[in-house]
Amino acid sequence: MITELKTLFSEHRRTLYLLCQQFYTHEDSPFLLRSDLHQLFDLFIQTEQGQLLKDSAVEELFCSLQEASKNEPWIYLAARSTIGHWNYYRLHSEEIEIDEIDVSEYLEFKERLVGYEAPSDEYLLELDMTPFNREFPKLQEARSIGRGVEFLNRHLSSKLFVEKREGSRKILDFLRVHQHRSTQLMLNGMIEDVPGLQAALRKGVKFLKNCDEDTCWDDVAPTMMSYGFQPGWGRTLEDILEMFHMLMDILEAPDPQNLEKFLGRIPMIFSIVVVSPHGYFGQENVLGLPDTGGQVVYILDQVRALEKEMKEQIYRQGLDIEPSIVVLTRLIPHCGDTSCNQPEEQIAGTSNATIVRVPFRNDQGEVINDWISRFKIWPHLERFSRESERKLLETIGARPDLIIGNYSDGNLVSFLLSRRLRVTQCTIAHALEKAKYLFSGLYWKENPEYNFQTQFTADLVSMNAADFIITSTYQEIAGTEESLGQYESYSSFTMPALYRVINGINIYDPKFNIVSPGADDRVYFPYYDEENRLTELHDELHELIYGDHMEGSRGLLDDKDKPLIFTMARLDKVKNITGLVECYAKSERLREQANLLVVAGSIHVDHSSDAEERYQIETMHRLFDEYQLDGQVRWLGKHLQKNKAGELYRYIADQKGVFVQPALFEAFGLTVIEAMATGLPIFATQYGGPLEIIVDGKSGFHIDPNDNEEMAEKICTFFERAANHPQYWKVISDACITRVEENYTWSLYARRLLTLSRVYGFWKYVSNLEREETRRYLEMFHGLMFRNLASETQ
Incomplete structure (x- = not known):
């Protein structure tokens, strides 16, 4: 790509000079993020000069940019061409030249921009794991990332097939090492080599096929041990035979599925x-x-x-x-x-x-x-x-x-x-x-x-x-x-x-x-599962939400007929609870449609020893005061036991409420899974795990926690649609439950x-x-x- 870029820089000097000047209009920071760069280029390409770069390598470059660092006349660019693959470039905005550079040079430039410049006679340590991974097999396709064990099984099966003699010997040695405390498992000293293992397997299969179907290991243990086998192959006749057959197939012609299934049954984890x-x-x-x-x-x-x-x-x-x-x-x-x-x-x-x-x-x-x-x-x-x-x-x-x-x-x-x-x-x-x-x-x-x-x-x-x-x-x-x-x-x-x-x-x-x-299905189950509901808690939950002032709470809900917007998390910056409260406070439309219930942290600053939490508590109180939220927001600084929390989700679902998870970033989102499992429609951050958990518009909704207007609009639209079409709330609720049952269980x-x-x-x-x-x-x-x-x- 660099060759094509150099040609364009040579042929369109005037255009690219004007483009480079756009970088310096952002004077507040020496760094530009992806959103800044895309906005910059989108505006420029609409100009007469910018049209010359449409569908060019420059446009392709800008589409891949994640970051830029600038110090006139230099502009350094970090481009992510595909997932996990990066290239770095250096532009001279006066000479209109571009060069590809290595990551070390790019990082060194960033260091200078924040005031650090290594003395010429000093060496700054560089950590580079590349040499240690050169000989190790790697995935090639981005879609395969996160499926490492599947790749390893394919790689190992291929290696065992090509190096059959050595691979089979390693399997034999591996089966010999298993024991629990002083009890030997899988194989004993009777089997000395791979041919001996194969012969023992054939002998074992022949013997077991003549046994009754209800035979278990204890019934055949003396015979199996005389062949060289120890406990660990299975309890029932069916399981023992299946393990023997899988191993015979692996020794003859290994395949990834069989190998993983066999290894998954070996007694190794106690x-x-x-x-x-x-x-x-x-x-x-x-x-x-x-x-x-x-x-x-x-x-x-x-x-x-x-x-x-x-x-x-x-x-x-x-x-x-x-x-x-x-x-x-x-x-x-x-x-x-x-x-x-x-x-x-x-x-x-x-x-x-x-x-x-x-x-x-x-x-x-x-x-x-x-x-x-x-x-x-x-x-x-x-x-x-x-x-x-x-x-x-x-x-x-x-x-x-x-x-x-x-x-x-x-x-x-x-x-x-x-x-x-x-x-x-x-x-x-x-x-x-x-x-x-x-x-x-x-x-x-x-x-x-x-x-x-x-x-x-x-x-x-x-x-x-x-x-x-x-x-x-x-x-x-x-x-x-x-x-x-x-x-x-x-x-x-x-x-x-x-x-x-x-x-x-x-x-x-x-x-x-x-x-x-x-989610723990003993605790987080659908709201319509009346048989398992903790209805005895309903009076207490009603008091928590709608009751008078109690220790650890702020706000008294004036209109108890409105549905609830519910959120529950730690009170820290990243969880962004104060961001949701501010979003609600500034949206008259949302305040007319629903009340807000917040379960987070403590309402008392002096009850927290964490500086970040203390700041968030102060911010919450400021929002309550500034926007006069005490009649529409209930803030509970309480720690709910999980059974009570599970019933609270369902109690709010009974009233056709919703759950909002507004984090600036959420690695996964257990509360998202828990709320969905109970049938509470979900609005959750698009940054992190919820982007994959939720099918947007079907089993919940993605929200941008940095855009309060859009967040409020999505929640308002849902409530309006649910009011006009009563079945709509249930459609989303049912989809939430199904999504969890099919993809997110602890047994899997x-x-x-x-x-x-x-x-x-x-x-x-x-x-x-x-x-x-x-x-x-x-x-x-x-x-x-x-x-x-x-x-x-x-």
Whole structure:
């Protein structure tokens, strides 16, 4: 493309000079975003001179631009030609010349624009993961991103087929290593080589075919063990035969589907550790506290689903083993009305899943008593991981089989634990802060309260060290054609005076897998399921919404006949609750049609120790006062237990209300799933997970949280249409319920996650998926960069 651009710049100097001058009309910032650039070019192309560039390579370039940096006479451009593929250009606005440059030069120019210029005799560290990934198979098509395990299975099947002798031997060796405590599983020493395995399989099949249909493993165990087989092949005759046949087919001619199905049935996962240090992790009275929200709900539901699925799978494998799951979090002695000061806590709804809490300690080894913001916990994590390791081995009685990290801090701890214990590591970001805050890397020094430099370093270490990464949506990895994904934002960026990231992560890496969570169907079920409704709560819910003033509330609804617009979230900047309140306040039409119910945070500034939440509380009160909202908005600063929250959704659905999720960005959106599952029509942000969850106009509506007028218009239009056509509300409601039932359930999630852990465990064994070179590089980066940054945390 650069050749074509150079020709155009030579032939249309006058036109391109005028175009370049348009960049300098934006004097407020040295940086232009995609929306600015598109607006700039759209206006220019309407001019007589601009018409000359229509359908040209210049127009193609502008369509792909994500960002521009300018300092007259230079203009630097970042173009995203397709998802995950970037090119960088430099324009001279006086000479009218264009050159393609590398990412390092582009980042260096941005650094100069914010006042940093590296001395000529100094070297700024550059992080580049490219050399470590050259020999590793990569996805080629953008549509395949997030389906890494499918790609690996195809690749492995092909490799096993081509290298049949060596591949079969690796499968044999892999089947030999499985045991639980002192019990050998799958194969014993009777089978010495691949021909011996194939002969034993044929002998086993012949024997089993002559057994009764109701035969189980215990009935044939002595004979099977004499052939070389140990427990783990299945409980019933049908399951054992199916496993034997699958393995015979794989040894003869492997195919991806058969391989994944076979690996998914191998007894490998008996104990799991889930890591989530920050916030208040508990089962009661924690939601809405600082740094405590959807992630807690996600993990508790995840653990229940995983235990249920593990039990079913272990039983089917013919084993009598009780699985165990430990949620590792921080112990907080001064934790208010929560259980976060208890060292251990059984998870309700499980038989052997426990919350294990380990304290943070200072340099003298003394326990730190109070909550610490997620932005400030970095100095404590390494010491926390070492104490946690001892506690986990004591609790489980052995090394866990899988460690799942959550958010930046949990992912870093999972890296430290899995490195020492040599255990498969899975990471789940939930939300990467870098994608939430514009230019957060570039201006890291100007935002010391967030400690972005430390968090982004932790993210780079953990995401590259992970054996596999779970995301809830495609967008989380790769964004859309128009916008980059959360993980993609780590592919290249700079933190001036600290280091440049030349290649931080490759979103075409097969470690990425989309596994969407669901809503707890015991709690979030349709409003018309009268048999399971908690109608005993209705008087209390009515009082919460329509009652007189009570502690922790503001606003008394004057007109109780209006339908409700409901929102519920943490009270922070990104969740944008104050943005929704302002949208409602400024729309007379919306205020005439509906009341607004807000369940978020606290109404008292002095009840919060989080600076961001305190500011949002102050903003809420200012909006109430400025727009006189007390008769139309009810604000509850309460933390509702999930059963009560589930019935509240349904109670509002009874009154033909709606749910609005107005976040500036939402990685997934559990509240969106929960509301939809109950049948409450949904309006949710178009930035992040809800864009994929909702089919716009059918199972809900996308809203732009940055455009209050458009948001109000969409909600108003819905209420007007529902008033004129009573069936319309039900059509959308039914579609919401169906969408969740077909795509977002915890049983599907648990089954998929366990399969992934087995497949990647197999890959680590039979290939170089351990990525030893990468691991050593990351250990050095962690030791030399992260530790220093963590020690300087403010």
